[in-house]
Amino acid sequence: MTDKYAQLVHHGVGRNVAKKLGLPQPAALRRxxxxxxxxxxxxxxQGNSADADNLAAELLSWDLDVRRHAVPREKLGAIILALDEVASPGDLEKPILTAAASLRDLAPGGRVVTVSRPASEADSPAAAAARQGIDGFLRSLAKELRGGATGNGIVLRQGVQATSASSLAALRFFLSGRSAFVDGQFITVSSASGEPARDVDQPLAGKIAVVTGAARGIGAAIARTLHRDGATLILVDVPAAGDQLAAVANxxxxxxxQLDISRDDAGQRIIGHAAQRHGRxxxxxxxxxxxxxxLLANMDHSKWSSVIGINITAQLRINExxxxxxxxxxxxxxxxVASTSGIAGNRGQTNYAASKAGVMGMVRASAPLLAAHGGSINAVAPGFIETEMTARIPFAVREIGRRLNSLQQGGRPTDVAETIAFLASDAAAGINGEVLRVCGQNMVGA
Structure with a gap:
């Protein structure tokens, strides 16, 4: 679906009118x-910690042009702010305000990434205050950035270094165009697991992947992205979507x-298909x-049970x-795939929001089960994404949904797909039980 408004306000008369009236002018994102x-x-x-030095050295090995001190009026592609050693709120001022002096030099489509440690009950009150303060700082900064620039954070749990495989994978994801619609978010790296990709352009080479709901929209975009990244695909959808499913599979x-995932034997059918063709x-x-x-006052058994059954019960059964x-x-x-509706709620979607919040709960509780096999489970929570479904939303509501985020536009199915491909990679193995929003940083709600 095309965002005609975004096209209009970037050219000729439309651009001039938008500037005079103070209307949103969403930037073209670097994808x-x-x-x-x-x-x-x-x-x-920026930063004086050992992790800052190690990150700078690692980025040099990626053939990037790295600065440890700002050069006035030099356009920057990214600012990385190492805050992993802050021990009190007073420790935040110097590194943050030093970085602030370079914000005007951040290029369109630039990136700001913080690296920090989580606040925990084991910390001193001062350390916990400082670490939690980074959360509010980064989310606020992301709402100030312009020109399609984004701000995100990497949180390193105890024992995890900034140069671990998954930490670097998260940094590469945030720096790249793959994270174009991820803004104001944090990825927690919980373990040192993970292996650097042998081929950064095809990090899923040799992997066998199943995608459900793959006949159209976000599912088809996921299939195309995983294929581009080297995976071999098994695509699942209901028999009614058989022709479209076959087209995407080809x-x-x-x-x-062709499979209804709400069937009791759906998991066995998927495993059997994969084992027969690929052995795993x-x-x-x-x-x-x-x-x-x-609205809940008008909800009946059919509408409630069908949404819960497809959106969460089927996943639980298949995972088992x-x-x-x-x-x-x-x-x-x-x-x-979860949804921001499961985080902030949405009028008229009590059933849907319950199911998507349920997905997040399932992911967190299942993380130890996957870790026991060297695996991981995570969720992606999309916000307003330009699909056939959102195209059917009434015009005024659709426009509000598009503009009510820091990037002032809807995301694309590929934005969701890129995030899924990253989390599915072996380099991201140390990221487990997380929910990453792909929403352009919603301006209201949780």
């Missing part, structure tokens, strides 16, 4: 294209499995989902089958 540079322009690494050179399964992407919107199977044992990855 990933194979073969493009990771980041354009120098990367400024496009990505995968196989199609490495990645499971739960994308299939439905909406049956009604996967975890019991010998064919899903070698560093298995599960990525589920």
């Amino acid at each position: 990933y294209q194979p073969g493009q540079p990771l980041i354009t322009g120098p990367v400024l690494v 496009e990505v050179r995968g196989t199609a499995l 399964l490495d990645i499971m992407v739960h994308n299939a989902g439905i909406t049956r919107d009604k 089958a996967l975890l019991a199977s010998e064919h899903f044992r070698e560093s298995p990855r599960i990525v589920s």
Whole structure:
């Protein structure tokens, strides 16, 4: 779906009118294209910790132009702010205000990334205050950035270094165009697990992946992105979508499995298909989902039970089958599609929001089960994404949904797909039980 407003306010009369009236002028986002540079322009690494020095050295090995001190009026591709050693709120001022002096030099589509430690009950009150303060600082800064620039953070749990495989994978993701619609968010790296990608352009090479709900929209975009990144695909959707499913499967050179995932034997059917054709399964992407919107006062059994059944109960049943199977044992990855509706709620979507919040709870509770096999499970929570479904929303409501985030536009299905591909990679193995929002940083709600 095309955002005609965004096109209008960037050209000629439309641009002039938008400026005079103070209307939103959403910037064109820097999205990933194979073969493009990771980041354009120098990367400024701020901070005096050992992790800051180590990150600068690592970025140099990526053939990036790294600065440890700002050069006045030099356009920057990114600013990395190492705040991993702050011990009290007073420790925040110097590194943050030093970085602030370079914000005007951040290029369009630039990136700001913080590296910090989580606040915990084991910390002193002063250390916990400082570490939690980074959360409010980064989310506020992300709302101030312009020109399609984004701000995100990496949180390192105890024992995890900034140069661990998953920490660097998160940094590469945030710096790249793959994270174009991820803004004001944190990724927690909980362990030193993970292996650097042998080929950063095809990090899923040799992997066998299943995508449910793959016939159209976000599911089809996920299939195309995983295929581009080297995975072999098994695509699942309901028999009614058989023709579209076959078309997508042919496009990505995968196989199609027509299946209602709410069936009791859906997990066994998926495993059997993967085992017969490939001998194993490495990645499971739960994308299939439905909406049956009604105010709760008008909700009936059919609308409630169908949404819960497809959106969360089916995932639980399939995951149970996967975890019991010998064919899903070698560093298995599960990525589920949740929704920001499950975080902030949405009028008329009590059933949908309950199901998507349920996905997040499932992911957190399942993380130890996957870790026992060297695997991981995470969720992606999209906000307003330009799809056939959002195209049917009334015009005024659709425009509000598009503009009510820091980037002032809707995301694309590829934005969700890029995030899923990152979380499905072995380099991201140390990220487990997380929910990462792909919403352009919603301006209201949680």
